[in-house]
Amino acid sequence: MADRFILADDPIALPKGAWAKTERRTLRRGSQPVFSLTQGRHRPYLFPVYTPLGFAVTSECPADHPHHNSFWIASDHVDCWMPAAAGRKEQYTYNFYVDETFQGRAPGRILQTNASGEETPGGGYRITQTMEWRGPVEWAALEGRLAAREQRLLDLKTIEGAYVIDVESRLSAAEWDLSLGPTRHAYFNLRVAESIAVTSGGRVRDDRGHSGGEAVSGSGARWVHYNGPVGGGHWAGLALFPDPRDHRDPYWFVSDWGVVTVGPFRLEKRDIRQGETMALRYRVILHDGDLAADAIAAHYASYLASLS
Incomplete structure (x- = not known):
């Protein structure tokens, strides 16, 4: 079928005896690429990311912030509570x-250990990734301490003029308790393509009618929409909806130069005990055209209806 989704490796010809430390697998709809699962040197992320008409709407490793990886999950301020002598715990x-x-x-790495895909009812596609969050190489931890395990689900479907990606991150403590935050550098992140950024002629706004990164940042917004010119007179963009069940008061960091970050633990840390799992969910709309705020609001209403 021409519209069937297929997840396949992107082979790279290397000299005999050489191998790459990174990899990329691309999800295609027919012959059209949708996005690629990229395992970078420090984390897995999606790049490139396309709209149905084939316009790339994110940026990988921009010069100003090379750790901004298109469409990614990450967190600063990750603490492992390690067992120590006399029943004490030490904070790593x-x-x-x-x-x-x-x-x-010190920097850790998020390593994908497995990824698989399957078609879903209604013509959609689900990708399931398993990952290890490992600390840096250090004394007594030559592979880096295993801080957490993550299962990440990406559910993709098509609607008129857009792709819809539902993301669910299930983060579990490994062999010791774990804390995240407080920090604004977490949890779900997008870095838009340069042409879409406000500094290049694009627009960013939220459900309250606020425009510009400074006005949108902070608490209060339920969704954020970024769109702009992508060449040849075309516009495209993306909208981000944090799941209100996980984000009662989401904290946003949004800039005119193109980053969107949202997470639930800006002001207080989140503890994950051994045997516990934290689930955080998001929806991303990748669309063609210059959509008005009421169109994004309708997408958001549809999202809320799907949660009930």
């Missing part, structure tokens, strides 16, 4: 947001 602090030491926290 890591950073899974920036790929170098950041605010005194």
Whole structure:
């Protein structure tokens, strides 16, 4: 079928005896690429990310923030509470947001250990990824301490003029308790293509009618929409909806130069005990055209209806 989704490797010819530390697999609808699962040196992410008409709407590793990886999940201020002598616990602090030491926290890596895909009813497609959040190489931890395990679900469907991606991240403590935050550098992130950024002629706004990164940032918004010119007179964009069941008062960091971050633990940390799992969910709309605020509001209303 011409519209069937297929997830396949992107082979790279290397000299004999050479291998790559990173990999990329692309989801296609027929012959049209939708997005690629990319395992970078420090984390897995989606890039490139396309609209149904084939316009790329995100940016990978921009020069100003090379740790901004298109469509990704990460967190700064990750603490492992390690068993110590006499029943005490010691705090080991890591950073899974920036790929170098950041605010005194050593950088960890998020490594995809498995990814599989399957068609879903109604012509959709689900990708299931398993991942390990590992701290840096250090004394007594040559592979990096296993801070957390994550299962990430990506559910894709098509609607008129747009792709809809539902993201669910299930983060579990490994062999010790875990804390995330408080931080604004977490949890779900988008870095839009340069042409869409406000600084290049695009627009960013929220459900309250606020425009511009400074006005949108902070608490209060239920959704954020970024769109702009993508060439040849065309416009395209993306909208981000955090699940209100997980984000009663989401905290946003949005900039005119193109980053959108939203998470639930800006002001207080989130503890994950051994045996517990934290689930955070988001919907992303990747659309063609210059959609008005009422069109995004209708998409959001449809999202809320699907949760009931």
